[in-house]
Amino acid sequence: MKPLAQLTARLAYEFSDIDLARAALTHRSAGGKNNERLEFLGDALLDLVISEQLYHLRPQANEGDLSRLRASLVRRDALARLAGELDLGDYLALGPGELRSGGYRRKSILADALEALLGAIYLDGGYTRASEVVLALYRESLEKLPDAAELRDPKTLLQERLQARGLDRPEYRVDQVAGEAHQQRFTVVCQVSAFDVETRGEGSSRRRAEQAAARAALDEISDEPAA
Amino acid sequence: MKPLAQLTARLAYEFSDIDLARAALTHRSAGGKNNERLEFLGDALLDLVISEQLYHLRPQANEGDLSRLRASLVRRDALARLAGELDLGDYLALGPGELRSGGYRRKSILADALEALLGAIYLDGGYTRASEVVLALYRESLEKLPDAAELRDPKTLLQERLQARGLDRPEYRVDQVAGEAHQQRFTVVCQVSAFDVETRGEGSSRRRAEQAAARAALDEISDEPAA
Numbered sequence A, B: 001m002k003p004l005a006q007l008t009a010r011l012a013y014e015f016s017d018i019d020l021a022r023a024a025l026t027h028r029s030a031g032g033k034n035n036e037r038l039e040f041l042g043d044a045l046l047d048l049v050i051s052e053q054l055y056h057l058r059p060q061a062n063e064g065d066l067s068r069l070r071a072s073l074v075r076r077d078a079l080a081r082l083a084g085e086l087d088l089g090d091y092l093a094l095g096p097g098e099l100r101s102g103g104y105r106r107k108s109i110l111a112d113a114l115e116a117l118l119g120a121i122y123l124d125g126g127y128t129r130a131s132e133v134v135l136a137l138y139r140e141s142l143e144k145l146p147d148a149a150e151l152r153d154p155k156t157l158l159q160e161r162l163q164a165r166g167l168d169r170p171e172y173r174v175d176q177v178a179g180e181a182h183q184q185r186f187t188v189v190c191q192v193s194a195f196d197v198e199t200r201g202e203g204s205s206r207r208r209a210e211q212a213a214a215r216a217a218l219d220e221i222s223d224e225p226a227a
Helices: A004-011 A018-024 A036-057 A063-076 A076-085 A096-100 A105-123 A127-137 A137-144 A152-165 A206-225 B004-011 B018-024 B036-057 B062-073 B076-085 B096-100 B107-125 B128-136 B140-145 B156-163 B208-221
Strands: A171-178 A185-192 A195-203 B171-178 B185-192 B197-203
Touching: A004 A018, A018 A036, A018 A105, A036 A063, A036 A105, A036 A127, A036 B004, A036 B062, A063 A185, A076 A105, A096 B018, A105 A127, A105 B036, A127 A137, A127 B128, A152 A185, A152 A206, A152 B076, A171 A206, A171 B171, A185 A206, A185 B156, B004 B128, B018 B036, B018 B107, B036 B062, B036 B107, B036 B208, B062 B076, B107 B128, B107 B208, B128 B197, B128 B208, B156 B185, B156 B197, B156 B208, B171 B208, B185 B208, B197 B208
Parallel strands: none
Antiparallel strands: A171 A185, A185 A195, B171 B185, B185 B197
16 A cells, blocks of 8 residues: 555645544455445535536536536546546555455445545545545546536437427336346337337336437437428 | 515525525526526535534444435425425515415425525535534434434345344345336335245335335234244
């Protein structure tokens, strides 16, 4: 493990209580005081700091678009990427099993540890300092913020397209559930009456199957001549 | 509508920018600048303030219990009750339709407006002041915090009971999906092999049906002699 001082230098944050930093970097597999409670706190801190930024950066965005933008910034993959840039894996305390299986590279472990570290900074230094650390981490992501429309899921997009033309909402129904427990496959039918379109989607949950069916309906509809 | 000064006096918070308070109290039915973006912010603020309190008040609670405690404090019913104590309905700007149908008494409208008001205070006065307002509102709820175990849902409880005895996890499978789209009923089977117990649950979603089946399994198992 690298010395913690290297990490705090990169974050431009000096801990008063270094035990908080150690707890934040301790995965539950290592036993003892682990980072799950700090992750709970850091997750909420991150949400608030990012929410405020998006509120200011996108003054015209509605609540749904703000939520989707936030989700894209705080989701596991995004956090794991930021954790990677900090080489956070080199500072983690892991149990022997996780060490052997390369746990310091696992996205969920890295993302959770980064959230925990932010929670620790919040407890140690207060909201303003923690918020500065978050903004430094997210500087580039906030500068390259995607267009909110790109983040809309197929069900939302389909409903918006129909609404924009004053057409009825699509209807979804579960058509089939197959397979054993824990490996079930749902088949959902999406019906868009205005276009006389009926598509199917499959997935491991009802929601996933609905999204797949909506995606298929969007494809069908975009081939139709505009009304 | 009552004068805003009465509300801000009860919150012990004076707005620098009173337009923020007005926006927070404007439901989308009233047109113009409404409170949905502020609600997005207030929701995140509330989560962080409550998370920190729970972190300190329940030093032994794990992340799951902290999440359930927080959910119980920030859920719609709890917020609507607090909004009711502030007579928040008397300060709302609603459209004519919502006015006629008594929208100022609707729980979702009251809860959303309270979150928006907290978001407005955060923007107007910063984190520390907003946090003080949240804590004053929640003083009683935080003093009478329930035991985390009371909040565990049936699926979680069932799994914990089995785990505590070193038994296999229950298995869930969807047995039937009936009814038209938007009114579908799911039937789920819960199988607890160690007790040779198989129960059924019904609900409007797979998740609800699973919870009902788990509740039935818990009832069955608690009748069994302890192993």
